[in-house]
Amino acid sequence: MSVLKVEHKNHICRATINRPQSRNAINFEVMDALEHLLIDLETDSDVRCFVLTGAGENSFISGGDLQEFHTIKTAEEAKPMAQRMLSILKRIEKLPCWTIASIxxxxxxxxxxxxxxxxxxxxxxxxxxxxxxSKFYLPPGWGGLTRLVECVGRSTALQWLAEARIVDAEKALQHGLINRTAPAEQLKKETTAWAQQLTKNDRAFIKNLKQGAMRITEARWQAIEAELDTFAQFWESNLHEKRVEKFLNRNE
Incomplete structure (x- = not known):
């Protein structure tokens, strides 16, 4: 079974992380699949919009696969894993096509x-x-701290992270964390309709707009890269290991 299902139609590439039994958690196999897909997305001039979603009705993406990643114990081991995901997300952000997360x-x-x-x-x-x-005694390690501050503002971002806050779609929309909502049964249809609206211009035009929007934020890449070191340090802490073990053994 493929961990990443990919469909191409009308200038739109739709990918579905297909690990519903693991709540679509990111593991090394998913990383491999995303990296291979990104090679195509970076070079395929036909694709004008990339959509990512999750399989099933229980999870979009639940984060990193703790079952698999818990074998990583030291900061030296944790940093390359986080660096790999950080690189994947950076490549997604810099794609010369529009991108939509369909949650x-x-x-x-x-x-x-x-x-x-x-x-x-x-x-x-x-x-x-x-x-x-923070429930696992970890800061974000894939650039999420910087991006969350950009998205919802410093105070709200810090509060949500400090409290391990869970917010509903209405509050997420109110704070600008997401751009739109749709009834669950209409999500795929409305995502596709939005993607079609975005594909009226070619990749040269899309790339120009995206690069222009990033010129004033070049310093952010340094901030994103800096998240790696602190993530790796907390990863190897005893407190992180104990909290992950408690989570993994919660049903025993």
Whole structure:
């Protein structure tokens, strides 16, 4: 079973993370699949909009796969893993086509970091958003701190992260975390309609707009890269390991 289902139609590439049994958590296999897809998206002049969603009705992306990543114990091991995801999200953000995160269900931790790398976000009215990294004694490690501050402002971002806050779609829309909502049963249809609106101009035009919008924010890349070191340091802490073990053993 492919962990990433990909469809191409009418200048739109739609990818679905297909690990519903693991709440669509990001593991190394998903990273591999995203990296291969990005090679195509960076070079395929036919694609004018890239849409990402999750399989099933229970999760958009639940973050990193703790079951798999818990084998990583030291900062030296954790940093390359985080660097790899940071690079994937940076490549998504810099694609010369529009990008839409179609949030079909709850997004937690790294799932929220993932969606923030997209140009636009549309969510099911039933979706919730959990900035839950602090429950595991971790700061964001995939650029999410910088992107969240950009999106909702410093004070709100810090409050949500400090409290491991879970917000509903209405509040997320109110604060600008997402751009649109749709009834769950209409999400795919409304996402596709929006993507079609965005594909009226070619990639040269789209690339020009996206690059222009980034010129005033070049310093942000340094801030995003700086998140790696602190993430790796907290990853190897005893408190992080204990909280992950408690979470993984919660049903025993």
């Amino acid at each position: 079909n269900a709850p997004a937690y931790g790294g799932g929220c970091e993932m969606m923030l790398a997209f140009d636009f976000r549309i969510a099911s009215e039933q979706a919730t958003f959990g900035f839950t990294q």
